[in-house]
Amino acid sequence: MIQRASIHELRFSAMSFGFDPSQRILSEVDFSFPQNQVAKIDSPAGAGKSTLLKLLCGLCHPCSGDFLINGQSVNQMSFAEFVPYRLNLGYAFDLGGLLNNRTLRENVELPMLYHGLYPTQDIQARVDLWFERFGLTSVQHERPSAVSGGRRKVACLIRALIHEPEVLLLDEPTVGLAENLVEELTSEVRRRRDQGSLKYIFVVSSDERLQQGNFFETRICIQGGGLK
Amino acid sequence: MATRVVNGFWHYIESWGASVLNQIFYTLQVLAMVYLAFRATIVDRAQGFRTIVSVISAQIYFTGWQAMPLISILALASGSLVIMQSSFQLSFFGGHEMIGQLLVIVIVRELAPLLTALLVIARSGTAVASEVGNMKANREIEALEVMGINPLSYIVFPRLVGGIVSLLCLSFYFTLIALMGGFLVTKFTHDLPFSFYTESLAAAVAQEDIFLFLLKNTFGGAIIFTICCYQGLLVKQSPHEVPQVTTKAVVNSIIYVTVFNLGVSLWFYLNQLSRMGGLW
Numbered sequence: 274m275i276q277r278a279s280i281h282e283l284r285f286s287a288m289s290f291g292f293d294p295s296q297r298i299l300s301e302v303d304f305s306f307p308q309n310q311v312a313k314i315d316s317p318a319g320a321g322k323s324t325l326l327k328l329l330c331g332l333c334h335p336c337s338g339d340f341l342i343n344g345q346s347v348n349q350m351s352f353a354e355f356v357p358y359r360l361n362l363g364y365a366f367d368l369g370g371l372l373n374n375r376t377l378r379e380n381v382e383l384p385m386l387y388h389g390l391y392p393t394q395d396i397q398a399r400v401d402l403w404f405e406r407f408g409l410t411s412v413q414h415e416r417p418s419a420v421s422g423g424r425r426k427v428a429c430l431i432r433a434l435i436h437e438p439e440v441l442l443l444d445e446p447t448v449g450l451a452e453n454l455v456e457e458l459t460s461e462v463r464r465r466r467d468q469g470s471l472k473y474i475f476v477v478s479s480d481e482r483l484q485q486g487n488f489f490e491t492r493i494c495i496q497g498g499g500l501k
Numbered sequence: 502m503a504t505r506v507v508n509g510f511w512h513y514i515e516s517w518g519a520s521v522l523n524q525i526f527y528t529l530q531v532l533a534m535v536y537l538a539f540r541a542t543i544v545d546r547a548q549g550f551r552t553i554v555s556v557i558s559a560q561i562y563f564t565g566w567q568a569m570p571l572i573s574i575l576a577l578a579s580g581s582l583v584i585m586q587s588s589f590q591l592s593f594f595g596g597h598e599m600i601g602q603l604l605v606i607v608i609v610r611e612l613a614p615l616l617t618a619l620l621v622i623a624r625s626g627t628a629v630a631s632e633v634g635n636m637k638a639n640r641e642i643e644a645l646e647v648m649g650i651n652p653l654s655y656i657v658f659p660r661l662v663g664g665i666v667s668l669l670c671l672s673f674y675f676t677l678i679a680l681m682g683g684f685l686v687t688k689f690t691h692d693l694p695f696s697f698y699t700e701s702l703a704a705a706v707a708q709e710d711i712f713l714f715l716l717k718n719t720f721g722g723a724i725i726f727t728i729c730c731y732q733g734l735l736v737k738q739s740p741h742e743v744p745q746v747t748t749k750a751v752v753n754s755i756i757y758v759t760v761f762n763l764g765v766s767l768w769f770y771l772n773q774l775s776r777m778g779g780l781w
Contacts, residue, residue, distance in 0.1 A: 275649075327643075330647050331646075331647075332643055332646060332647065352541070352646075352651050353541075353651075355649075356649040359646075359647065359648070359649035360649055362647065364647045366640055366643075366644065368640070369639040369640040369641070369644075370639075370640050370641065370643065370644040371641070371644070372636075372641050372644070372645075373635070373636070373639060373641065374632070383552070383648065383650070384648035384649065384650065386549065386551075386552060387549030387552050387648070387649075387650055387655075388549065388649060389549075432648075
């Protein structure tokens with residue numbers, strides 16, 4: 274069984290990234306990401322908010338420079354070497370991301386069963402609990418295409434949170450979510466952060482409800498090829 | 502005038518060379534993917550071997566089990582035709598006792614691997630290419646990566662192994678139905694004793710027939726499912742790319758499988774000829 278690697282530092286070192294080499298989203302960025310704060314990623318539309326999340330979870334690789342986790346360059350790691358860190362990452366997609374040929378329950382169970390993160394009975398109990406809390410019990414055996422967009426979003430959020438990651442990346446997490454579920458999500462994130470189990474929280478969201486609820490504690494702005 | 506002809510000739514050679522190089526490059530990329538898929542599953546201590554085995558069994562169910570009715574019809578029809586034609590032609594020339602040998606050559610060595618492969622391409626190759634393509638467009642592949650699940654061990658490896666096992670079993674089933682079912686169908690038109698037929702078949706099957714059968718089906722399955730997974734993974738972002746990659750997967754699979762089967766048969770017969778001293 275692979276052991277999770279604890280994450281205590283996320284840093285960009287002279288990091289540049291762009292899908293098109295002539296148009297860099299980030300250029301020569303040196304940035305140390307803030308710990309224990311709910312960070313809102315901010316930028317004009319299309320300026321690279323979701324791309325920054327992808328960089329942070331290793332789905333995109335820098336064109337030059339380094340993305341360092343605990344001082345180790347992610348660029349230099351193989352897929353297998355990065356897995357212990359990935360087990361401490363939770364990423365909720367803005368759209369898609371659920372396996373269409375699996376039920377909502379199987380989608381949530383998959384990473385925990387695959388990596389043997391908990392005993393099978395514990396996994397069942399955890400999923401039961403989370404599905405109950407977020408109102409998915411009645412549709413747990415349905416495939417993603419058979420449920421509403423809001424429920425798909427909830428399943429995606431549960432999958433990102435259920436294994437208690439240290440780094441949480443949420444891309445438009447509240448789109449299509451009812452008020453009580455938004456409340457449930459924000460309180461769960463705050464509770465975990467206060468407990469110290471959740472160290473880094475990055476959220477891309479334009480939802481006024483999160484803004485009004487003072488969910489965000491800091492802002493990271495993508496501006497002029499840099500981070501502020 | 503002469504310069505134009507020479508230039509045209511060089512242009513033709515150039516474009517031919519470029520397409521050959523493209524094919525070589527494509528083959529190398531596909532082979533690299535197979536290597537990486539096996540490495541990811543076996544060498545990199547893939548964690549979810551139980552999950553991978555469940556995906557393999559699902560693949561065998563969809564590709565192998567669900568294709569059996571169609572294979573039965575195809576095998577029965579082609580077996581009946583081959584047995585009817587060959588027994589009639591052989592009796593016409595007085596070579597009735599050769600029936601077993603002829604059927605083994607035509608059905609076991611050639612028809613079963615090729616027809617089964619073509620049917621699997623049409624049925625499952627398209628399904629795999631479009632499924633993987635849709636997974637890519639729907640960001641399911643990205644989701645797997647984020648969860649620390651290597652798509653090569655979770656998507657490619659099970660489809661490859663499941664595909665090979667399915668093709669082997671289906672081809673064996675095809676042979677059985679074609680030889681036995683075909684005989685029963687032609688029983689109404691020909692008076693061929695069953696004992697004579699089975700003895701003739703048993704005497705005709707040799708070690709090299711089994712070798713050729715296994716070689717063609719194992720590599721046929723590997724070719725089909727590797728190409729289909731590879732093409733599916735070529736989808737970048739949009740679902741509109743899925744039909745395009747599916748078509749390309751089918752075309753490439755048919756070309757590679759038929760060329761491979763032809764190559765193996767040619768190699769086998771040239772080898773036999775050279776052993777008999779009939780060549781060089």
